[in-house]
Amino acid sequence: MNIKKHQHSKQEIIENYRQSWWRKLPAAIALLNLILVLFNLSYLPLRDTYLQYTPTLVKLYDPVKAIEPHPDTETYLATVEQLKTALPQAGLKSDSTAKLLNSLQEQSLTLIAENPFLDADKPATFAKLKRRMEYQMNTRSSIDAFTEFWSKEYLADFGFEPAISFWEHKIEPLLKSNFYRHIDANGTYIDNFWHIDLFFVICLAIDYLSGTWWLARQRENIGWGNMLLRHWYDAIFLLPFWRWLRVIPVGIRLHKSKLINLGGILAQITHEPVAYLSNKASMFAVVQLLNQSQEAITGGELVAELLESKPNTKDDSEIDRILDRLIGLTIYKVLPQVQPDVEALLQHSLREAIQESDFYRTLQQVPGIANLPDEMTQNLGDYLAKATYDVLANSYGDAQGRALFDSLSQNFTQTLRQELRDRATQSEMQLLLSQLLEKLKSRYVRGTSNSNAEATLAEAEELESSDVT
Numbered sequence: 001m002n003i004k005k006h007q008h009s010k011q012e013i014i015e016n017y018r019q020s021w022w023r024k025l026p027a028a029i030a031l032l033n034l035i036l037v038l039f040n041l042s043y044l045p046l047r048d049t050y051l052q053y054t055p056t057l058v059k060l061y062d063p064v065k066a067i068e069p070h071p072d073t074e075t076y077l078a079t080v081e082q083l084k085t086a087l088p089q090a091g092l093k094s095d096s097t098a099k100l101l102n103s104l105q106e107q108s109l110t111l112i113a114e115n116p117f118l119d120a121d122k123p124a125t126f127a128k129l130k131r132r133m134e135y136q137m138n139t140r141s142s143i144d145a146f147t148e149f150w151s152k153e154y155l156a157d158f159g160f161e162p163a164i165s166f167w168e169h170k171i172e173p174l175l176k177s178n179f180y181r182h183i184d185a186n187g188t189y190i191d192n193f194w195h196i197d198l199f200f201v202i203c204l205a206i207d208y209l210s211g212t213w214w215l216a217r218q219r220e221n222i223g224w225g226n227m228l229l230r231h232w233y234d235a236i237f238l239l240p241f242w243r244w245l246r247v248i249p250v251g252i253r254l255h256k257s258k259l260i261n262l263g264g265i266l267a268q269i270t271h272e273p274v275a276y277l278s279n280k281a282s283m284f285a286v287v288q289l290l291n292q293s294q295e296a297i298t299g300g301e302l303v304a305e306l307l308e309s310k311p312n313t314k315d316d317s318e319i320d321r322i323l324d325r326l327i328g329l330t331i332y333k334v335l336p337q338v339q340p341d342v343e344a345l346l347q348h349s350l351r352e353a354i355q356e357s358d359f360y361r362t363l364q365q366v367p368g369i370a371n372l373p374d375e376m377t378q379n380l381g382d383y384l385a386k387a388t389y390d391v392l393a394n395s396y397g398d399a400q401g402r403a404l405f406d407s408l409s410q411n412f413t414q415t416l417r418q419e420l421r422d423r424a425t426q427s428e429m430q431l432l433l434s435q436l437l438e439k440l441k442s443r444y445v446r447g448t449s450n451s452n453a454e455a456t457l458a459e460a461e462e463l464e465s466s467d468v469t
Helices: 002-019 021-043 047-053 055-065 071-090 095-114 123-137 142-149 152-158 160-176 193-218 224-230 232-238 243-256 263-269 271-298 301-307 314-355 358-364 372-397 399-420 423-450 453-468
Strands: 067-069 179-181
Touching: 021 055, 021 193, 021 243, 047 055, 055 067, 055 193, 067 071, 071 095, 071 160, 095 142, 095 152, 123 142, 123 160, 152 160, 193 224, 193 232, 224 232, 232 243
Parallel strands: none
Antiparallel strands: 067 179
């Protein structure tokens, strides 16, 4: 009792430890780390969106990815800004305006020829930029479109303000989204996210090591190494690659610490796979059990176990108790219920025996007592049935009668075992039992295949929820 209380108190300590704020704080840190990891993974694909809605965030995070504005597109945009500043003051016919327009035409040709968007792996953006300019200038040549756009004639006819408005809304955002990313000596892109991630990795590694050590101290039969293996999922935080896998330990930590209850979500996500796997697992377990039973029967192991069991062992005492219980139920519960049937059977047997005797034929010819055998048979049958029940009940309850019953049971068992040693009998029984198990196996597999595993799982979940409430 004291050992159970001690184990129960230890279990309560461990459970309180898991649900305490000491466990919720690392779970919150792990969640924050996962959010940063997912943001880091999404930064490059969604940088244009971040640039459009949160340009300050892009300005802060670009150095982490070693990103800087592309020099070609930045020079191009700076030249356009110079034109926007100089044109209202100098006009279209001034030499300074002409130089700026010629520079923009040359830069446009270089832009189309060299495609600076390749460094940022943005071919779709470059294609969109050319199509918009071609559509605006109503031409299929992007070179002709840019050259005509930055000409005095077009700006004079179309108007400088409308042309700059088109540029600022349709072309300039595409050029601003282009960037240049630095590479290291090995030719790979520089990513400084590990500087941010290192702090979280150290914190979570310390929690992983210290937490498993503390749990191992609370359970003497489990070493620290085994406890580390049991919490293998926390080791995912130590991987410098595949950081998206951290969703596994983060989800487990959040669920265990009860910071966020993920039970309902996990139940819905795993509903169909669990239903399928549980159906297959149950089918495998039952078929495996039946196969092993068939092997034990056909191999003679079961018969050998029954025939070679030694008396006065723990197993025999259990068997004796079972037999004693069955005999008691038979005498005190079953026989009183079937007493009318026993009486009918005895009356029929006596009547048949008497009718075949010479004494019965003689009595049939004596006047006045022709019906005596029937009455005698009925009364004798009642008497024998009642006497049989009384004898069995009183003898079984009596010490000497009980000893006789035990002797009868022992002799019966020994005789049965002796008869079962016969090779022909064993072969026949093994064959019959094996065929029976084969039929059961076939019926179970067929029934499992036709059953609705999802309905069974839904019923199990309903029963579980009703037990909780």
